[in-house]
Amino acid sequence: MADILQAKGIESGYGNVQVLWGVDLGVPQGSSVVLLGPNGAGKTTLLRTLLGILPLRSGSIRLDGEDLTRVPTERRVRAGLAFMSELGVFPNLSVVDNLYMGGYFLPRGEVGGRMRKMFDLFPDLARLRRSLAGSLSGGQRKMLGVAKTLMSRPKVLAMDEPSAGLSPKYVKEVLETLELAHEEGLSLLIAEQNVLFLEHADYGYVLEGGRIVAQGSAMDLKSDDTVRRAYFGMLAETRPQET
Ligand code: ATP
Secondary structure (H helix, E strand, O other), rough: EEEEEEEEEEEEEEEEEEEEEEEEEEOOOEEEEEEEEOOOOHHHHHHHHHHHHOOOOOOEEEEEOOOOOOOOOOHHOOOOOOOOOOOOOHHHOHHHHHHHHHHOOOHHHHHHHHHHHHHHOOHHHOOOOOOOOOHHHHHHHHHHHHHHOOOOOOOEEEOOOOOOOOOOOHHHHHHHHHHHHHOOOOEEEEEEOHHHHHHEEEEEEEEEOOOEEEEEHHHHOOOOOHHHHHHHHOOOHHHHHOO
16 A cells, blocks of 8 residues: 655754654555654654654655645645644533534535534534533543544544543543544554554554664564563563573
């Protein structure tokens, strides 16, 4: 499957501190890709660079064949690259109004239909349509964040640590939400520290010290010793003891 999002040789950082060193990453059309890495590895920096929030020092970015390397963030978003950070919703607005905000750039005539589609996909949100986003549970808020982003029919949704601050129950809800979005045909790029997300992804990259140090399917990565040691903690149980 061709890559809908393709980043090559990405270098970026803050001031005179370089954080990313020649990162190559692709998101195949319709797939779910997870970017794993410990604190400070550069995951957020990579997502922000892809979105153009941080300037690119070197490298190239293409979305669905379109060169986005030098275009401003707003053009990237309009081209179909959506970003959901931790603060994905407006807490003082209702569920419906958040969805309206998400559909801001849609042609007027399409907003109602798109919103019905979101309510079909996420019946919990239909039930809570008049509630303030700030009154929802952590899991429901992430669901609303995803639905709000989906309103604009993005091609790729990049998310920064969707599990941050959530209890395991809500993490499970987020995984279910992402599965539904994925089934809708959305391509996903998810930066995470929680290895559970790899289990649900088609492909994974491991970023450490601003460099990709491993990549492959969940199965490939689980059999990579370095990744197992860092993320699965099961090396000792599954390998014969060396004498
Ligand atoms: P985390 O999960 O902790 O957010 P991360 O993998 O997303 O980790 P980044 O936030 O991208 O990592 O940080 C990568 C490096 O860049 C770290 O060394 C961090 O200290 C540094 N950094 C991040 N933001 C800034 C900033 N605004 N100014 C200077 N350095 C920064």
